[in-house]
Amino acid sequence: MRNRRSLSALVGAVTLVLGMSAAASAAPASAAVGKPCGYYATSKDSFYNHCTGDGSNVVIKVDAVHARDYETCVTPGTSWLGPRSKVRNAWYAGRTC
DSSP states (O other), rough: OHHHHHHHHHHHHHHHHHHHHHHHHSSOOHHTTOOEEEEEEOOOEEEEEEOOSSOOEEEEEEEETTSSOOEEESEEEEEEEEEETTEEEEEOOOOOO
């Protein structure tokens, strides 16, 4: 009887772990490959990753280096904003487009 309880506990634990793995794999693909939501930059380029489940487009404010800041509309997924030397930051402006 003790072996059956141990086996039952083991099966339950494996099921829990597999369920958690499936939930993690349901995350947006962009987040799964290491791209954060929102602004991020590489050594050379600046990007904005709009993570959404509803397919909306949003307005972001772009903090430009040595130029006037501007707003632009981005679609779901990653948008290239320009070279890192020309874009300092970007954030959600609070509205759709």
